[in-house]
Amino acid sequence: MxxxxxxxxxxxxxxxxxxxxxxxxxxxxxxxxxxxxxxxxxxxxxxxRMMTQYVGGVPVEMGGQWVGPGQKRINALARELGVEIFPTEVPGRTVFHEDGRRSEYEEDGEVPFRDPGASAEVGEAFHALSELARGVSAGTPWASERALEWDGQTLETWKLGHTQSKGARFYFDLAVESLYACEPRDVSLLGVLSDVAASGGFGGLFEIEASAEEHRLVGGAxxxxxxxxxxxxxxxxxxxxxxxxxxxxxxxxxxxxxxxxxxxxxxxxxxxxxxxxxxxxxxxxxxxxxxxxxxPMGAVIKCHAVYDAPFWRDMGLNGRAESDTGPCKVTCDNSFPGEDAGVLTGFILGSDARRWGQSPAGERKRAVLECFARFFGREALHPRGYAECDWGKEPYARGGYAGxxxxxxxxxxxxxxxxxxxxxxxxxxxxxxxxxxxxxxxxxxxxxxxxxxxxxxxxxxxxxxxxxxxxxxxxxxxxxxxxxxx
Ligand SMILES: Cc1cc2nc3c(=O)[nH]c(=O)nc-3n(C[C@H](O)[C@H](O)[C@H](O)COP(=O)(O)OP(=O)(O)OC[C@H]3O[C@@H](n4cnc5c(N)ncnc54)[C@H](O)[C@@H]3O)c2cc1C
Missing domain, CATH: 3.50.50.60 (FAD/NAD(P)-binding domain)
Structure with a gap:
């Protein structure tokens, strides 16, 4: 031409x-x-994919929100623009929900699986992934010696070969869904290893402290x-x-x-x-x-319930829940400092997001709040504000968190x-x-x-x-x- x-x-x-x-x-x-x-x-x-909205009079993050100390570029940009960061961690116990049984555990405690061996199994699987990732060059994973073998399988295939117990597999899935907004069956092992190589460890990606979730941005991302x-x-x-x-x-x-x-x-x-x-x-x-x-993009519906106060903190809870039952299998305390209101955020991820995305909005909201109530008590049923974003319905994103x-x-x-x-x-x-x-x-x-x-x-x-x-x-x-x- x-x-x-x-x-x-x-x-x-x-x-x-x-x-x-x-x-x-x-x-x-x-x-x-x-x-x-x-x-x-x-x-x-x-x-x-960064979108801050006001719900019940307070800001909530519909899209990207957390930054970590190892993420030098975003931290430098925030400093340059005068946007301050604040620590995410809320002290207290995490709620754990497995096979219909609710329990709690301390931040540095063992996850209370029904099967006592599951915790060690998950730890070993994360460690094994971190070890494999040493053979991957971040940024050019296709050049790795074992690229053909690793890009020829899903993370699900690898998981089935490296975990046995139901509890370990559930928790592994939960970690992957939280990180990728998809199931392990959707993602290439090489892709995951490349991310692990670029971020310094699989467990570190999932935990809050010293990870990609350590801080948030004042005023919203x-x-x-x-x-x-x-x-x-x-x-x-x-x-x-x-x-x-x-x-x-x-x-x-x-x-x-x-x-x-x-x-x-x-x-x-x-x-x-x-x-x-x-x-x-x-x-x-x-x-x-x-x-x-x-x-393809991952699938995520991010749901926020705004309360007059973060009532779960009075119960010694940090607002985090991990569950094998949805729609929200992961939640967090997403309140902004300086606000009286408390914000609980739940993630509907992967297959769950595709399924729940087709439900009427009222039905989905009810299911999300019932989920919060299972984790944090009946007070969770009565927020003063509620909002959600199904990123699959955003015409210029078509999903999230990412490809x-x-x-x-x-x-x-x-x-x-x-x-x-x-x-x-x-x-x-x-x-x-x-x-x-x-x-x-x-x-x-x-x-x-x-x-x-x-x-x-x-x-x-x-x-x-x-x-x-x-x-x-x-x-x-x-x-x-x-x-x-x-
Ligand atoms: C629910 C959710 C939670 C997340 N959580 C985190 C987190 O905690 N921490 C983190 O680091 N990251 C997180 N992410 C990911 C993070 O938000 C993204 O990696 C980042 O914002 C992507 O920025 P980008 O500029 O690459 O793409 P985008 O933000 O997608 O920007 C692309 C832009 O292009 C526009 N566009 C598309 N098509 C056209 C067209 N044809 N013409 C003109 N414009 C077009 C879009 O409207 C958009 O504004 C999350 C994402 C989501 C969805």
Whole structure:
């Protein structure tokens, strides 16, 4: 294709598709280097899979919320933006529910399985995964010596070979569902080992202290995106899904329902599977198109009940529950410090999310509150506010927490995750070498994509196109375009 992209339309140096953490990180870095940038976002808010809403008068986190001490990039970004973090841990006992029997255990105590051997079995299985992960290079797992063997099986297959008791298998499943929002049968062993390698241990991912869940962000995680977008001084267009990207040696043309923009480069910062819902001219090479077909999103409904006070704390409970019976098999105390109200959050995950997502909202709410009451007593039946988000119903996420590497995906398509196609570059947490699936990975990917677009070294951007966004048709950046949604 020649000529068609060189004329007429308004032009910027780079268009970023998606105002999630990855896209906004890329846009900030490009702009800081002197490039003219336009961020085009489908939703009427920034933040993507980070969404903070007010329920019963207090903020609740519908999407990403926890950060850990090992996640250097997200912590640095929060510091830079002046968003403080606070510790997540609530002292008290955890509720454990197995085979209809409710028990409690201290934070540093043994999980009270019915089968006393189950605890050691789970510990050994987590340890064995951490040991295997030593043979995997985080970021390029497809290059591992045993990649073929490990990407040829699901985590379920591995689990069945390394655990025996019902209790151990239930707890293993619970850990995997909590981490991936899918069942062990849905995810490649190599994918899991790669994440373990990138984060320093399977058990550490699941526990709160010294893990990916140690801290939260004051004001909610979406605040990071809101502040970044504000800093981009209105160069963020909302409610504008990108439909088509054409590119050739002269540049790229990004088309949406609101009009077209010409760009020297495009950074597509959307979940890997959503890449495929945009049309590309010329069509993406098969390995890239196949990539978007083979990294499905996990399934999660995040449910919040807001109470006048965190009443479970008076019972010596920390708000955490682990259960073999849903709909919410995992809960946590998600109250914000400084608020009188108490927030209990429950996760409906994987198959449960797909099933419960089809129930009428009232029925689902009743089942969630009954679940909370089983764990924390009848007071849980009467919240002053309730809200939930089924991420599978979010048109520009289509699931969560993130894309899941199914068997064979990393071997065949992994190398294409970050590989640019002509003028088109890829960002998004799914492309990260470390902490992929997490907010930290999204930030990493945004930095990497910006560096790809910038000339070598990044210093002093040399525009290939004329910065001119005066006539963006209906896609014109609008006043207040960066406000929070919800
Ligand atoms: C329920 C839930 C809980 C989570 N918990 C945690 C947690 O505790 N800690 C953690 O670190 N991570 C967590 N995550 C994951 C974390 O939220 C994500 O990894 C991160 O926010 C992804 O950022 P991103 O920029 O890569 O993608 P996104 O946030 O998905 O951003 C992509 C953006 O692109 C937009 N878009 C899509 N298609 C188009 C299009 N065609 N045109 C224009 N725009 C488009 C979307 O609207 C979106 O704004 C959680 C996620 C969910 C859903």
């Amino acid at each position: 020649t000529g068609g992209l060189a004329r007429g339309e308004p032009a910027v140096d780079a268009v970023v598709v998606g105002a999630g953490l990855a896209g906004l990180t890329a846009a900030r870095e490009l702009e800081a280097a002197g490039a003219s940038v336009l961020v085009i976002e489908a939703n009427d808010r920034v933040g993507g 979406q605040e990071l995106a809101v502040r970044m977008a504000r800093g981009l001084r209105g160069r963020v267009v909302l409610s504008t899904p990108v439909r088509r990207i054409s590119h050739d040696g002269d540049g790229a043309l990004v088309e949406s329902d609101a009009g077209s923009v010409r760009a020297g480069a495009v950074v597509v910062a959307v979940p890997a599977t959503l890449r495929g819902r945009i049309e590309y001219v010329p069509a993406l090479p098969p390995v890239h198109d196949g990539l978007s077909q083979r990294m 899941v590497p199914v068997p064979g995906f990393l071997l065949d398509h992994g190398p294409a995750l970050r590989e640019p196609v002509g003028r088109v570059h890829w960002a998004g947490t799914e492309t990260a070498a470390r902490w992929n699936g997490y907010m930290d990975g999204a930030v990493e990917s945004g930095h990497r994509a910006a560096r790809e677009v910038l000339p070598a070294g990044g210093a002093g951007y040399h525009p290939r196109t004329t910065p001119d966004d005066r006539d963006l048709s209906r896609g014109r950046p609008r006043a207040g375009a960066t406000g929070t949604g919800g």
